[in-house]
Amino acid sequence: MITDFEQELAAYLNTHLDAPFAGRVSVSDGDAKGGGAQPAILVGVTRTAWQPAEMGPKHGEIVPGSTDLRRVLRLVCTAEIGVYPSSSGKRGQEISGMEQIAYLLDASEVRNGKAFEKPGDQGFIIHSLQVTEGSAPLISGGTEKAGLTMEVRGWFWPKGKPGLTGIAIARIRVRGVGLTLSIAPSPAVLRAGGPPQEFSLSLPATGPLAVTESGAASAGPFGTLYCAIRTRDGSNPLGTLSGGVAALDGGRLIELAGEEALLTYTPGAQATVEDLVIALENGESGEGIELGRVPVETVEEV
Incomplete structure (x- = not known):
């Protein structure tokens, strides 16, 4: 569900960013990063909300990778990307990472979710992704980190689970x-x-x-x-x-x-x-x- 999307977002950035950030993106495990020989970029969903217009009982939906009706969560997620410089990179490296990420995420195939679509049941489908905010502290290395905030709207469901079933019409x-x-x-x-x-x-x-x-x-x-x-x-x-x-x-x-x-x-x-x-x-x-x-x-x- 949400963790599946986090993994796909990290994988997309890993394969599209330039050096020294390519391959340095991972899903946050809650530990602080940075200060090493290489920069680090962490991604993760930090807040979720139910889409107001979709509240109430719903029938199932046909989702990618499944021909059965599936029960989905219709969510608005707040996702964050943190840029952590190497020990020698400092604030200039933070700004460089943020610029690259912001430019990648502004592509139409990312904003409409097409960039994350793959064959099979992924556990999510993204309808829209939009960068809403960026932050780069004037003093690098403090408690406040550089990064971007996004609003992500989509459907989320447990992948690989059976769809909704009923009595077959014979x-x-x-x-x-x-x-x-x-x-x-x-x-x-x-x-x-x-x-x-x-x-x-x-x-x-x-x-x-x-x-x-x-x-x-x-x-x-x-x-x-x-x-x-x-x-x-x-x-x-x-x-x-x-x-x-x-x-x-x-x-x-x-x-x-x-x-x-x-x-x-x-x-x-x-x-x-x-x-x-x-x-x-x-x-x-x-x-x-x-x-x-x-x-x-x-x-x-x-």
């Missing part, structure tokens, strides 16, 4: 219909107290379509439609439907076979106008998405 069943829905007769005018009227519904339909892990698809019978009689004012309907089987809420479940379904409406004893509603069955023997409706008028016998 099959998806899809049921679809096409428009237009045809109902005959439409509109319908019946006689109050008269004989039942058979309605024919025609609907281009596919399903359920079963898609398995292998990608194979096979279509089965569509199944049922939901049908009901509704009044315009919300009162109890006078006419009744028959055919199919009873739905849970008073409607009927009508089998759709060969893109056609049949049901029967029996008019009531009084004149009225009601609507025959056709909808998808919702999977629980009830009303789903409405597909269409047709007015059914019952008139008094003259």
Whole structure:
């Protein structure tokens, strides 16, 4: 995670700095450096903060080197680079090291994190890196050291860990219909107290379509439609439907076979106008998405 980034930052500087700093960069172990025959450069993350806009529960992310969703920390890190001169280098060597490092870190491929990208799971991805501050004390060798401060934004995660897993989807069943829905007769005018009227519904339909892990698809019978009689004012309907089987809420479940379904409406004893509603069955023997409706008028016998 953060230590992986520290190592990559040190490795980048080691291979891009000029003498006498090339190969002299390491991740800080907490001990003081400098004063030897060669200069030393230490790097390390000294503070971390969570990115405010990314707080709260999150789904996993696809990260480099992994095809599984991974849970990541979205961090803003403060990283520091300290330049420690050799016993003969003094402040001029500190300034030289800082200049070289600042120039390297200003390259676009470093600022956007591309310079740290490698094949495989690295445990981090850097979205931005920016030098924010530099310091070079006037008196070299004191308690205050020369160096640079950076703001680093990125995602961090334990590398090599399994991704987020769940129940594998072995099959998806899809049921679809096409428009237009045809109902005959439409509109319908019946006689109050008269004989039942058979309605024919025609609907281009596919399903359920079963898609398995292998990608194979096979279509089965569509199944049922939901049908009901509704009044315009919300009162109890006078006419009744028959055919199919009873739905849970008073409607009927009508089998759709060969893109056609049949049901029967029996008019009531009084004149009225009601609507025959056709909808998808919702999977629980009830009303789903409405597909269409047709007015059914019952008139008094003259």
